[in-house]
Amino acid sequence: MGTFFSSLRESTRNEDDWHSSKGRFVEGHYDPSQEDVYAVRKFLIAFVPPELANIILDEAEYWPCVRCGSATPVSIAASDSPDSDSKWCYLVTPPIFRGQHEDPEGERLVKVRRIKFRFNSCDQGWGGDPELAGPYQGSWTWFEAAIYRHFDEGTMPGSEQQVADVEKDMRVAPLQSELDDAGVMLVPNTRFNSDVWQIQRNVRASNTPRNHEVVWGDDERDNEHIEGFAYREVDDETGRGKGAGFINALLPGDRIAIIVRARFPAWVNIVHSAEIEVFSSV
Secondary structure (H helix, E strand, O other): OHHHHHHHHHHOHHHHHHHHOOEEEOHHHHHHHEHHHHHHHHHHHHOOOOOHHHHHHHHOOOOEEEEEEEEEEEEEEEEEHOEEEEEEEEOOOOOOOOOOOOOOOOOOOOEEEEEEEEEEEEEOOOOOOOOOOOOOOOEEEEEEEEEEOOOOOOOOOOOOOHHHHHHHHHHHHHHHHHHHOOOEEEEOOOOOOOOOEEEEEEEOOOOEEEEEEEEOOOHHHHHHOOOOOOHHHHOOOEEEEOOHHHHHOOOOOOOEEEEEEEEEOOEEEEEEEEEEEHHHHH
C-alpha cells in the first residue's frame, strides 16, 4: 500500500487525536472541548437568550481547536520535476467536522472560524535577484493549501498498482484531471482562478530555517489590513497568502492539504515541519 493512502488511513484511525473530546492548555491558554462549549452555553442561556449566548461565545473566541502536523523533514527540488516546477503533498488532515457531537441545548451549525498554518522551512540558501527590495520577493519556494473533497475509502482504487498511480498523482501533481479516477475533487479557488491557495513563501536565498505562522479568518476583512492586499494573493512584504474564500469553501468531510512548491532550476524547498490548527464554533 502506498505511503500516501497509508497515512490517510492512519489519520482516520487516529481521529480521536484530530477531534479531541478533551479541553487542554496550549501555550498558556485553554482550548475548550465541544463539551466545554456546550456547558458554558447552557450556563449562559439561563441568563440570556440563546442567540446572545452564541454571540458571547464567538466574541470571546471560545472555540474548540483541532490540530494536525508533521515533523518529517523533506527537500523538494524544482529540478526533480521535468518542467522544473515541483509539487509535493506534505500533509493531509483527516476529514474536518467528522466526529462532531450534537449540541444537547439545540442544533447549531458547525462553522470553521479560523485556521492557523505553521511552518519551519527554508530554501537552498543562494540564488535569486539580489536587487529585489523585500526578503520574500522573487522567492520561488512556497506553500499552498488545497481542499480535497469526496476522498473516502469507497472510491479508493483496489489494486496495488492503481493505489501507487493515484499516490503519485496526489503527491507529485495534485491536479483535478489526475484525481478523477480516485473520485477526489479539488475545490477551486474562484477568487484567483486556481485549485490552490498560496499560504507562505520562504525567505529568498536563505538556508536558515525560519518559523512562519499564517492565520486565515472567516471574515475576509481580517485578511485585508495591508493596503492593496485585497487585489493580490500574496503580500510581498511578509510572503503571506491572503486565503480569501478558503474557509467559506470548506464543507463537512473535506480534507485540508499542504502542498510544498519549488519552481525553476536550483530552487529547493527544505521543510522541517508543518502544522494546521482549525478553530470552529459549535
